Amino acid sequence: MMETTYQKPSAQGYYGKFGGAYIPEMLHRNVEELQSRYLDIMSDAAFQKEFRALLKDYVGRPTPLFYAKRLSKQFNTNIWLKREDLCHTGAHKINNTVGQILLAERLGKKRIIAETGAGQHGVATATVCALKGVECIVYMGEKDIERQAPNVARMKMLGAKVVPATSGSKTLKDATNEAIRDWINNPNDTHYIIGSVVGPHPYPDMVAKFQSVISEEMRWQLKEHTGTDLPTHVMACVGGGSNAAGAFYHFLDELSVQLIAVEAAGHGVNSGMSAATTQLGKPGILHGSKSLLMQTADGQVVEPHSISAGLDYPGIGPMHANLFDSGRGIFLSATDEEALAAAFEVSKLEGIIPALETAHAFAVLHNHPFKTDDQVIICLSGRGDKDLATYMNHL
Amino acid sequence: MSRIKDLFERKSNRVLNVYCTAGYPQLNSTLDVMKALQDNGADLIELGMPYSDPLADGPVIQHSSTIALANGMTIETLFAQLKDARKEINVPIILMGYMNPVLQYGFERFCKEAAAVGVDGLILPDLPEYEFETEYGAIIKANGLDFIFLVTPETSEERIKKLDSLSTGFLYAVSSSSTTGSDKNMTDVNAYLQKLKAMQLNNPVLVGFGIKDKQTFDTACAHANGAIIGTAYIKALEGTNNVAATTKAFLEGVLK
Numbered sequence: 178m179m180e181t182t183y184q185k186p187s188a189q190g191y192y193g194k195f196g197g198a199y200i201p202e203m204l205h206r207n208v209e210e211l212q213s214r215y216l217d218i219m220s221d222a223a224f225q226k227e228f229r230a231l232l233k234d235y236v237g238r239p240t241p242l243f244y245a246k247r248l249s250k251q252f253n254t255n256i257w258l259k260r261e262d263l264c265h266t267g268a269h270k271i272n273n274t275v276g277q278i279l280l281a282e283r284l285g286k287k288r289i290i291a292e293t294g295a296g297q298h299g300v301a302t303a304t305v306c307a308l309k310g311v312e313c314i315v316y317m318g319e320k321d322i323e324r325q326a327p328n329v330a331r332m333k334m335l336g337a338k339v340v341p342a343t344s345g346s347k348t349l350k351d352a353t354n355e356a357i358r359d360w361i362n363n364p365n366d367t368h369y370i371i372g373s374v375v376g377p378h379p380y381p382d383m384v385a386k387f388q389s390v391i392s393e394e395m396r397w398q399l400k401e402h403t404g405t406d407l408p409t410h411v412m413a414c415v416g417g418g419s420n421a422a423g424a425f426y427h428f429l430d431e432l433s434v435q436l437i438a439v440e441a442a443g444h445g446v447n448s449g450m451s452a453a454t455t456q457l458g459k460p461g462i463l464h465g466s467k468s469l470l471m472q473t474a475d476g477q478v479v480e481p482h483s484i485s486a487g488l489d490y491p492g493i494g495p496m497h498a499n500l501f502d503s504g505r506g507i508f509l510s511a512t513d514e515e516a517l518a519a520a521f522e523v524s525k526l527e528g529i530i531p532a533l534e535t536a537h538a539f540a541v542l543h544n545h546p547f548k549t550d551d552q553v554i555i556c557l558s559g560r561g562d563k564d565l566a567t568y569m570n571h572l
Numbered sequence: 573m574s575r576i577k578d579l580f581e582r583k584s585n586r587v588l589n590v591y592c593t594a595g596y597p598q599l600n601s602t603l604d605v606m607k608a609l610q611d612n613g614a615d616l617i618e619l620g621m622p623y624s625d626p627l628a629d630g631p632v633i634q635h636s637s638t639i640a641l642a643n644g645m646t647i648e649t650l651f652a653q654l655k656d657a658r659k660e661i662n663v664p665i666i667l668m669g670y671m672n673p674v675l676q677y678g679f680e681r682f683c684k685e686a687a688a689v690g691v692d693g694l695i696l697p698d699l700p701e702y703e704f705e706t707e708y709g710a711i712i713k714a715n716g717l718d719f720i721f722l723v724t725p726e727t728s729e730e731r732i733k734k735l736d737s738l739s740t741g742f743l744y745a746v747s748s749s750s751t752t753g754s755d756k757n758m759t760d761v762n763a764y765l766q767k768l769k770a771m772q773l774n775n776p777v778l779v780g781f782g783i784k785d786k787q788t789f790d791t792a793c794a795h796a797n798g799a800i801i802g803t804a805y806i807k808a809l810e811g812t813n814n815v816a817a818t819t820k821a822f823l824e825g826v827l828k
Contacts, residue, residue, distance in 0.1 A: 199698045199699070201722065202746065203726070205727065345624060345638070350625065354627060358627065358751045361750060362749065362754060364749040462698065464627075465627075465698070470672070472672065476623075476675065476677065477673065
């Protein structure tokens with residue numbers, strides 16, 4: 178058995194107790210193909226060259242690591258912002274879709290499917306499909322299509338077909354179900370670009386690896402600025418957990434670095450309207466992996482709530498479940514109100530309007546004390562343009 | 573000998589397994605459905621345990637699960653309903669469902685109680701073979717339950733052999749790459765079923781997905797030991813106020 182670390186899952190895709198590939202036989206061939214080939218493809222020199230070139234020239238990497246002077250003063254510590262909001266399409270999601278479209282090309286797949294909640298991953302997928310001239314179908318909950326009209330328009334303009342998920346709660350969870358069903362029905366020509374570190378093995382590891390460029394850059398950038406490549410803390414918001422996985426990745430086995438994940442508490446962890454999976458979830462299986470899952474006593478999946486559609490997911494990636502379970506990660510939460518207040522605070526103090534998802538990470542600065550000589554990196558995962566309709570109601 | 577094995581020793585052709593979601597159309601219709609199926613020629617009964625996120629199922633079975641859950645169906649309720657089922661039901665009973673509700677119930681407790689109420693076998697499509705071999709298979713076996721794996725037209729010959737060796741009762745041959753109830757015609761189903769037949773597997777083979785009437789049932793039975801009907805029966809039950817009459821008419825249409 179392969180040794181596992183916080184970073185590296187077992188051969189079967191387990192991080193501690195969490196992970197695996199709980200899939201019906203109809204998906205076996207495609208998932209097995211990915212399992213057996215993703216590491217070889219990703220470590221291939223030509224692949225890496227093309228991936229790195231696109232990250233640089235198309236996505237706009239490296240993204241800056243910015244010392245947030247006024248925010249640092251406000252909280253009497255040192256706060257660095259990793260500017261993923263400056264990526265093409267406005268969020269970190271594109272790091273993964275660039276990687277997966279290149280992988281799909283090498284697997285000979287001609288058709289791309291994806292799920293999306295707020296629409297950021299859908300836009301990032303539609304973008305790389307346009308870049309490569311590949312057919313793109315995005316599943317999106319019927320309710321989210323109504324709530325996120327601008328991103329639906331962007332996807333359509335980019336040439337993607339947006340298919341409403343009308344089953345169940347008609348949100349991200351159900352869009353993911355529909356995408357998986359599409360993959361079952363199209364086993365030969367289709368690659369499924371999952372947007373987060375969820376799904377059956379190898380997706381959690383594969384997506385984390387594509388997003389790990391975030392922490393790779395953090396290390397050398399922090400060293401350039403301060404002379405040391407290890408911060409004291411790295412903070413990120415967590416829904417499924419892709420920006421957090423990328424921000425934590427190269428620090429996972431550096432035990433001096435505290436990893437702080439911030440979940441969406443919605444109206445409050447115990448309000449019945451929350452998405453704080455580690456606080457409310459129990460071990461369970463959803464979308465092909467065993468992780469922590471918000472569910473009823475009978476094992477039916479519960480619909481979460483968050484003001485930010487990107488954190489509105491009843492599960493969490495198995496890597497994060499293991500960080501929580503083992504105590505390696507610190508899991509905090511912020512309510513809708515706290516996130517909104519933080520979005521306005523960061524906008525005014527630093528001239529950066531963050532996405533509502535990202536605002537959750539900033540919100541906990543108020544109740545998690547830092548020392549004056551701490552070096553805290555916050556992953557600023559996305560920009561707030563998509564959330565203007567919500568922000569406008571609170572001006 | 574298990575009831576399923578016994579069935580296939582007596583009957584090796586045109587074996588009919590019919591699926592129905594437990595608690596559908598009404599919470600308490602489970603036993604009426606089972607009786608009607610047995611009385612009208614079903615050789616096995618597959619009861620679906622409803623789940624909020626049934627990945628392998630198409631819209632019809634999904635919808636029946638949503639209704640069953642809204643009716644209040646749980647594993648606990650199902651076991652209570654099945655407590656006296658064996659007084660009237662002689663055909664093998666299989667429980668089909670997804671792993672999460674079973675895990676929450678407690679896997680070992682689930683197997684024990686299933687066996688205690690007279691369940692014969694399990695189909696859990698998202699229980700992978702690795703976890704079956706390392707963790708769950710022994711518990712299933714210790715409770716005397718059969719476990720049925722699925723194979724599809726995409727499953728390699730080597731893997732079919734492996735899944736056959738792990739299965740007891742029968743092997744579930746999915747007719748095409750699809751979710752349940754798809755309209756895909758059973759392309760190349762003959763070649764695929766002939767391949768399975770030529771492999772001389774340990775288990776009898778029942779064909780499922782896309783079997784909806786006499787014609788598709790006959791096609792499946794030409795090369796396999798029988799077939800499984802789900803979606804078409806759920807559709808027939810929708811809105812009925814007479815489960816017995818609806819089931820009789822439906823099965824007559826398939827078996828005549």
